[in-house]
Amino acid sequence: MKNNYxxxxxxxxxxxxxENWQQAWRDPExxxxxxxxxxxxxxxxxxxxYYLAKKxxxxxxxxxxxxxIGGGNTGRNTTIIRSNYLWDASAGLYDHAxxxxxxxxxxxxxxxxxxxxxVMNLAHNLQDVRDLKRRTHANxxxxxxAVWLSxxxxxxxxxxxxxxxxxxxxxxxxxxxxxxxxxxxxAVAWGYARGADAMxxxxxxxxxxxxxxxxxxxxEGIETNKGFIKTKKIGVVAAGHSSVIANMAGIRLPxxxxxxxxxxxxxxxxxxxxxxxxxxxxxxxxxxxxxELVIGAGTDAYVSYTQRGSHDVVEGTLKAILELYxxxxxxxxxxxxxxxxxxxxxxxxxxxKTSIKGLxxxxxxGTGGFKATPGSGDLFAHTIANDEPHKLNASFNINRFVSGDxxxxxxxxxxAH
Amino acid sequence: MFIITxxxxxxxxxxxxxxxxEAHIVRPKQPTELSxxxxxxxxxxxxxxxxxxxERWNHAHxxxxxxxxxxxxxxxxxxxxYKMGEKPPVK
Numbered sequence: 370m371k372n373n374y375x376x377x378x379x380x381x382x383x384x385x386x387x388e389n390w391q392q393a394w395r396d397p398e399x400x401x402x403x404x405x406x407x408x409x410x411x412x413x414x415x416x417x418x419y420y421l422a423k424k425x426x427x428x429x430x431x432x433x434x435x436x437x438i439g440g441g442n443t444g445r446n447t448t449i450i451r452s453n454y455l456w457d458a459s460a461g462l463y464d465h466a467x468x469x470x471x472x473x474x475x476x477x478x479x480x481x482x483x484x485x486x487x488v489m490n491l492a493h494n495l496q497d498v499r500d501l502k503r504r505t506h507a508n509x510x511x512x513x514x515a516v517w518l519s520x521x522x523x524x525x526x527x528x529x530x531x532x533x534x535x536x537x538x539x540x541x542x543x544x545x546x547x548x549x550x551x552x553x554x555x556a557v558a559w560g561y562a563r564g565a566d567a568m569x570x571x572x573x574x575x576x577x578x579x580x581x582x583x584x585x586x587x588x589e590g591i592e593t594n595k596g597f598i599k600t601k602k603i604g605v606v607a608a609g610h611s612s613v614i615a616n617m618a619g620i621r622l623p624x625x626x627x628x629x630x631x632x633x634x635x636x637x638x639x640x641x642x643x644x645x646x647x648x649x650x651x652x653x654x655x656x657x658x659x660x661e662l663v664i665g666a667g668t669d670a671y672v673s674y675t676q677r678g679s680h681d682v683v684e685g686t687l688k689a690i691l692e693l694y695x696x697x698x699x700x701x702x703x704x705x706x707x708x709x710x711x712x713x714x715x716x717x718x719x720x721x722k723t724s725i726k727g728l729x730x731x732x733x734x735g736t737g738g739f740k741a742t743p744g745s746g747d748l749f750a751h752t753i754a755n756d757e758p759h760k761l762n763a764s765f766n767i768n769r770f771v772s773g774d775x776x777x778x779x780x781x782x783x784x785a786h
Numbered sequence: 787m788f789i790i791t792x793x794x795x796x797x798x799x800x801x802x803x804x805x806x807x808e809a810h811i812v813r814p815k816q817p818t819e820l821s822x823x824x825x826x827x828x829x830x831x832x833x834x835x836x837x838x839x840x841e842r843w844n845h846a847h848x849x850x851x852x853x854x855x856x857x858x859x860x861x862x863x864x865x866x867x868y869k870m871g872e873k874p875p876v877k
Contacts, residue, residue: 612834623830625807626859671805674836674860679787681801714830771826 374478393559394566399573402599403431405753406591407606408578408614410434411443412554413731413738414606415561415572416746417753419477422568424747425754431600432565433576433593435610439558442608445708446739447631447665449644449655451488451549453508453515454781458764459717460511465761466744467548473743479560481552482658486643488549489518489526491693493538493649500780501544508546518543527643529696536692538650551644551655557742581618581728588618588727604729604753609674609709611732618728622719623770624711627668629736630678630686632705636660640696648780650689661703664690668710668736678707710735717776720749721766722756729753730767788862793869794849806842808832809854836860840874 372378372391382390405421407414410432421427432438450470452463474480492498501517508515523543524532532540562572573595580592581603590599605614609626636659646653646665653665666686669679683705691698713719713733718741720731731749734741748762758766769775791797814820814828833839839859844852856865856874866875 610836612832613836616833616835621827621831621833623826623832624834625832626834626836671800672807672834672839672841672859673862675862677787679800681787711834770830771822773822 374480393563394572397571397573399431399433399571399576399593399595399598402590403571404429404600405602405604406430406598406600407432407604408591409441409606409608410438410558410562410572410574411441411606411608412439412557412561412742413443413608413734413745413749414604415558415565416742417604417606417731417749418570418572418746419561419565419568420747420750421754422565422570425750427754428569430565430569431571431573431598433578433591433598434572434574435577437574438562438572439555442708442710442738443554443558443742445631445706446554447653447655447663448551448554448657448739449488449549449646449653449665450483450552450740451546452513452740453488453490453504453544453546453549454778455504455507456776456778457511458776459778459781460508460513461761462718462744462748462765463741464511464513465748466741469743469747470552471548473552473557473560477560477564479556479563481556481560483550483552485548485550486655487526487545487547488644488646489523489543489545491523491530491543491645491647491649492541493647494541497649498541501542504781505544514546514548516545516547518545527641527645529641529694530645531693531695538689538692540693549644553658554739561746578614578617581614583618583725586725588725600727602727602729602753604731604749606731606749608732608734608738609711611711611730615730618723618725620723620725620728622730622732622767623714624733625672626674626709626711627671628673628675628678628707629668629710630666630683630705630707632664632666632683632702633657634662634664634697634700635703637662637700647689647693650693652686652689652693654690654694662697662700668712674709676707676709710738712736714770715775716778718745718765719767720745720752720762721758721768722752723767788864790843790855790864791867792845792848792851793853793867794851795845798845798848802845802847803843804846806844806852809840809842838865
């Protein structure tokens with residue numbers, strides 16, 4: 370059993386210059402067989418393993434990761450957490466996650482720096498106003514906190530926004546979810562990894578899946594660069610590379626993978642103490658604890674796995690940022706990067722069984738998966754353990770594309786796509 | 787971000803074009819006779835290949851014509867461009 374992190378362990382380790390901290394997780398070689406294998410060591414995959422071990426008493430689990438844990442979209446997102454989605458199914462899913470976030474640091478004994486600083490969504494035209502007001506009402510009917518703010522209230526809540534009526538896309542108001550906020554994304558991966566490892570989960574990094582072995586309609590195991598691993602249950606949480614794994618298994622998914630970009634500025638003193646998002650002009654911004662402005666840009670419109678993204682997308686976002694926040698005009702941008710997001714036609718995720726027995730997919734989170742990490746892991750673990758979805762993710766099955774029962778969240782997704 | 791050679795206008799920046807997704811998905815001749823599974827497969831399911839992919843592009847801010855592109859999605863390198871109705875060039 371691992372030592373708990375606490376004020377006492379911090380003091381104790383300071384006496385030895387912090388050189389004797391226990392390793393947070395092991396670095397094991399894969400065993401020949403596991404009860405379940407999770408493909409993908411990002412936040413969602415590690416959370417899945419954690420809840421499988423914790424709540425469903427399946428301890429013989431491996432998480433296989435092509436690179437290093439949290440090196441994919443978990444470490445590339447803009448860390449925004451909210452649950453103000455329009456439809457009942459999404460509200461249930463994302464608010465389940467938000468409730469888990471509220472207690473996550475205590476649950477996994479790892480400070481994920483969850484900060485409920487509020488998320489504001491701006492309206493820039495009459496249709497935005499109608500849509501966002503409708504969304505506020507829908508949220509409140511589902512027990513999710515949401516308020517409508519007038520232009521003056523927006524200005525009061527975040528004084529640096531340019532609310533002048535003569536800008537190209539004036540601010541006509543906005544919505545605010547106060548329980549929403551941000552968290553430190555790396556800590557989420559590390560915390561779940563440490564928690565899962567302590568319960569016996571093998572986290573195997575630099576282990577790339579090369580093939581899925583099937584016997585008819587049942588899975589038998591995975592081929593990796595570290596050899597064959599036998600298992601009866603495979604949970605795929607591979608984000609942008611979900612289709613690559615699906616193609617190995619011989620099934621098709623309704624996904625397209627596209628680069629989504631973000632960038633951060635040089636660090637400055639505290640200037641914005643909330644998260645402001647704006648779908649219509651495609652700009653959102655918050656400030657990290659280090660002082661960097663964290664800016665989210667859009668997706669490229671074409672399929673690509675390059676983890677870069679196009680310059681014109683960043684340019685468009687920064688134009689909008691500068692008009693909304695003239696105070697940022699002389700800021701220098703420090704870093705820019707891209708992550709590959711897997712987008713469903715209805716902008717909602719898939720947490721589902723497949724036509725192959727023992728093969729489960731958790732994918733399609735598109736541009737907004739980070740916020741759902743704890744809930745996604747919890748519900749996917751339930752689905753894998755029971756071979757049946759939890760009622761909160763029943764709507765997010767693959768079959769909805771056949772039945773037509775889609776969960777259209779284009780309006781509430783962070784990024785217009 | 788890359789350069790696409792439009793078969794009608796020549797080399798242009800990618801931002802002039804809009805992507806039309808996977809190519810050579812034939813619209814069913816008798817949609818009414820398809821099962822729900824077949825219709826879903828036509829409408830939603832995609833190969834979404836990491837590697838060499840056949841896709842459609844439209845020169846939206848140029849001649850506005852559609853054409854096909856063979857592109858490696860892992861590095862955005864374009865292998866070939868060919869017009870609608872033409873057979874893909876054999877490598």
